[in-house]
Amino acid sequence: MSFPRFQAAAWDEPLVLELGRPGRRAQLAPEVEDEVALPLADLLPAGVAREQAPALPELSEFEVQRHYLHLSQMTLGMMGVNLFGTCTMKYNARVNELIAARPELAEIHPGQPLQTLQGVLRIVHAFEQILCELSGMDRFVFQAGGGADAAYTHACVTRAYHAARGELEQRTEVITTIQTHPCNAATAAAAGFDVITLPLGPDGYPTLASLEAAVSDRTAALMVGNPDDMGIYNPEIKRWIELVHEAGGLAFYDNANFNGVMSRIRGRELGFDACMYMLHKTFGAPKGGGGPAVGAYGCSAELEPFLPRPLVTRDDATGSYGLETAAEAPQSIGKVREFWGNVPVVVKAYAWTRALGAEGIRDAADLSVLANNYMDTRLAQVRGVARSNPQVTQHRLEMTRWSLAQVLEETGVDVHDISNRMVDYGVDAPWLAHEPWLVPEPVTPEPGELWSKEDVDTWIDVLERVIEEAYADPDLVKTAPHSHPIAQVDASRVDAPSQWATTWRAAVRKGVVPGGPRGAAGAEAPA
Amino acid sequence: MRLGLVVNPIAGMGGRVGLKGTDGPELLRRALERGATPAAPARAARALERIEQRLGGAVQLLQHDGPDSPAGTRAAARALAQARVDLLLFAGGDGTARDLLAALQELPQEQRPPLLGIPAGVKMHSACFAATPEAAGEVAAAFLRDGARARTIEAEIADRAERDNDDATTRRRGPAAIARHDADAPGRHASDVVLHGTVRVPLAPASVLGRKGGRAPASDAALAGACARIADELRTAPPGTLTLVGPGTTTARVLRELELDATPLGVDVVRDGALVARDASEQELLALLDAHAACVAAALAHDAAAPLPAGPRLLLGVVGGQGALLGRGNQQLSPAVLRRIPREAITVVADRAKLLALDPLLLHVDTGDPRLDQDLGGHLRVRVGPRESLLAEIAA
Incomplete structure (x- = not known):
């Protein structure tokens, strides 16, 4: 068996603020002609003008390029084999990036007259129809800037719905489950609800009895994911929703793990009143780095009056598109984000769904489950690797959480060490888990529909090899990585605010770096 | 199937009268003064009744006559181990568990029977106790029935530090004493609960309670x-x-x-x-x-x-x-x-x-x-x- 060899470049690269010399510069732009020049005072309010030039590094264009190239060469860059579970890693096709970068989209502003925005409105409207078809919901809004923002949107819609019925005083409780993403509990609490979290039962999901014990006439909503990140699907979910509905509550489907059930399950058909998809995960748009994301929030016609505005509308008589504003929807919860949300992400997701088509989406869902079941079979044979909730016999969907507790117990090597060592083989560090950390020493690979059998095999081979190393030579693994410019970061500083420096000024002020910037123009004192 | 039984008759007597243990003659005297009555024998009987229900007459019970002191408890444990019992069941608290551990530690590893506690102490830190007397009966019965297939795990025997102190006094020292004496306290000192050693206990995760945890949470x-x-x-x-x-x-x-x-x-x-x-x-x-x-x-x-x-x-x-x-x-x-x-x-x-x-x-x-x-x-x-x-x- 051959393993990928990898060696990152190791540049002794200073920070960009430590580079350069006064007076160095890139291209000079020509002076503005007098006919088109406007006095600065006409363009900017006086209050925003600086009194001193900022302390910026002065470099030539080439030096800037070289600096950032060096930095990129020192990272693995998410281009290894990356089975980053719960994140549904997908290739973001270049063509979709090119579409979103076209001037027809990149250079427009939502404040333009609507007749000049017909093309983009049409895309948003068409994509809404696609999501309605996939979910069974009646309306979608793309304003929320991520999954948690969509969960918060639901908490606000829940509030508005019960207030409109005169029951908000009474309905103070939201029910969720321990393996539903914690943003559901957090956003419900942020919206003023008391949260009741159900623990897992013997089958790997909470018992119906625990839901019955939690539901009452105080129930405002159920907010739940299914399947969870263990890959376990709650087959009693329809009965759950009936119970919540009988009590007068709403049911929200956190469809974070939609990938394995795309076109197989419609939230509305299960009885859910609302749902959420992450376009930057399931629908092929890029994610990460806190970049633009969209939590697409969909709901039944009954909840439509409460949605954030504007909503995209279509006049069937003329075929023209418009926007329904908050002024036309008195029960709307208002905005959760500016304008219509991150429209370029919607366009990329639209391009992804159109490229796949209905059959392609179903194939993608089935492939992602097939790939995970293949992984399940192989991983179960790896020494020291145990499936979460091992008593559960049902097949897992698009991912499974595993525990390396036995490896830790027998070798002293923990899952962080193993993660650090895997990157020595050019494989991206695996995703472990998010709150709550119920599974000891967790690792959550998710192959999705992208990764080939060879890639999946490589990932498992590397994990197996690293575990063998843990048994044979634990120090080798505990001191990893060995083929990267930085081996291990002293994590103790994470809990030491005196050592944090997310800006150059903070680094200078806290003495994390010596002195001020070399060659920086301006004399702005560190503040 | 040979089941050994040790009952510490005075275990747990302090609980209902507001004492934190019944360790030593002084605390026992005060417990009796406050009207405490023995509870451990009745709790042992509840466990035995459950074993009887599950196994009927198939089990042979070996009971050593009434140990009335730590030395007596140790002697009982030695005698039962030498009689090759399959499981040593006891009714008591951490003090009893410590005495049994001390006796077993004197024996070669292969002669030490697995231990299981019927909870009868006041506040038990050791990991060898079942949740209730009935649960102890269930676990013991399943263990004896499974014979060679039954599995054991290692469990810690632990006890509060300075048990022989007059804890009624330390309790009244106020907040400063909390950190020293309550293992629930975030940031507690490691010496609050003292580990004395480990024993083998039947494997039954839902029934046997874990060692009383005291790990401070990252943020509270x-x-x-x-x-x-x-x-x-x-x-x-x-x-x-x-x-x-x-x-x-x-x-x-x-x-x-x-x-x-x-x-x-x-x-x-x-x-x-x-x-x-x-x-x-x-x-x-x-x-x-x-x-x-x-x-x-x-x-x-x-x-x-x-x-x-x-x-x-x-x-x-x-x-x-x-x-x-x-x-x-x-x-x-x-x-x-x-x-x-x-x-x-x-x-x-x-x-x-x-x-x-x-x-x-x-x-x-x-x-x-x-x-x-x-x-x-x-x-x-x-x-x-x-x-x-x-x-x-x-x-x-």
Whole structure:
């Protein structure tokens, strides 16, 4: 068996603020002609003008390029084999990036007259129809800037719905489950609800009895994911929703793990009143780095009056598109984000769904489950690797959480060490888990529909090899990585605010770096 | 199938009379003075009855005659081990477990029988105890029945440091003593609970309680928020509401929010923002409840869906690592006391991580009255944050 060899470049690269010399510069732009020049005072309010030039590094264009190239060469860059579970890693096709970068989209502003925005409105409207078809919901809004923002949107819609019925005083409780993403509990609490979290039962999901014990006439909503990140699907979910509905509550489907059930399950058909998809995960748009994301929030016609505005509308008589504003929807919860949300992400997701088509989406869902079941079979044979909730016999969907507790117990090597060592083989560090950390020493690979059998095999081979190393030579693994410019970061500083420096000024002020910037123009004192 | 049995007749006698143990002649004398009666023999009988139900006459019981001192307990353990019992069952607390451990450690490894505790002490830190006497019976019966297939795991025998101190004195030292003496305390000193060694116990994760955990959570902002909100609810309770506050640092935090000085290891009683009893015994609690008999009657009769009237309430913490709610370190809350408090008037507060470390998430009640234990069974919301409860199940 051959393993990928990898060696990152190791540049002794200073920070960009430590580079350069006064007076160095890139291209000079020509002076503005007098006919088109406007006095600065006409363009900017006086209050925003600086009194001193900022302390910026002065470099030539080439030096800037070289600096950032060096930095990129020192990272693995998410281009290894990356089975980053719960994140549904997908290739973001270049063509979709090119579409979103076209001037027809990149250079427009939502404040333009609507007749000049017909093309983009049409895309948003068409994509809404696609999501309605996939979910069974009646309306979608793309304003929320991520999954948690969509969960918060639901908490606000829940509030508005019960207030409109005169029951908000009474309905103070939201029910969720321990393996539903914690943003559901957090956003419900942020919206003023008391949260009741159900623990897992013997089958790997909470018992119906625990839901019955939690539901009452105080129930405002159920907010739940299914399947969870263990890959376990709650087959009693329809009965759950009936119970919540009988009590007068709403049911929200956190469809974070939609990938394995795309076109197989419609939230509305299960009885859910609302749902959420992450376009930057399931629908092929890029994610990460806190970049633009969209939590697409969909709901039944009954909840439509409460949605954030504007909503995209279509006049069937003329075929023209418009926007329904908050002024036309008195029960709307208002905005959760500016304008219509991150429209370029919607366009990329639209391009992804159109490229796949209905059959392609179903194939993608089935492939992602097939790939995970293949992984399940192989991983179960790896020494020291145990499936979460091992008593559960049902097949897992698009991912499974595993525990390396036995490896830790027998070798002293923990899952962080193993993660650090895997990157020595050019494989991206695996995703472990998010709150709550119920599974000891967790690792959550998710192959999705992208990764080939060879890639999946490589990932498992590397994990197996690293575990063998843990048994044979634990120090080798505990001191990893060995083929990267930085081996291990002293994590103790994470809990030491005196050592944090997310800006150059903070680094200078806290003495994390010596002195001020070399060659920086301006004399702005560190503040 | 040979089952060895050791019953420490004086174990746990201090619990209901407000003592934290019955270790040594002085504490025993004081327990007897306060009217304590032996409980361990009856608890052993409950376990044996369950074994009898499961295995009938197939099991041979070897009992060593009444050990009445640590030396006697050790001699009994030696004799039973030499008689090659398959399992050594005992009724006692941490002190008894320590004595048995000491005796077993004198023997070669292969001659040491696995150990299983019928819980009969006051507050048990060791990991060798079943949740209730009946659970001990179930585990023992399954272990004996499975014979060679039965599996054991290693379990720690632990005990509170300085057990022989007069703990009634240390309890009254106030907050400074909490950190030293209550293993629930975040940031506690490692010497609070002393590990004495390990024994093999039958593998039965849902029935045997883990060692009492004391790991400090990374952040307890959520718990602090839960305590503040519960304190608020106490402040706004109807006038005359009697709130019994169980032991532990978490419940003590609630009282601190009310600027009341709690007894960290005892039961306090709050009424209208003031402490009306500190470190109360069962008799004192009953006297207080009976002085509020009308409220008690109203509370017990009230409709579960309506807001609670000014009846008695109970605030409890959870023993980390074990999930014990009643019957561990709070035996003052006897069946007679608990029968006067409606179930929905019980508020439980605990650290989220501490609860989630229980696998499965089961809370245990062991009041001494199996029928009351059943009545208390079912789901219960445990307050873990200002706006969050975790639903736990009380094992009946």
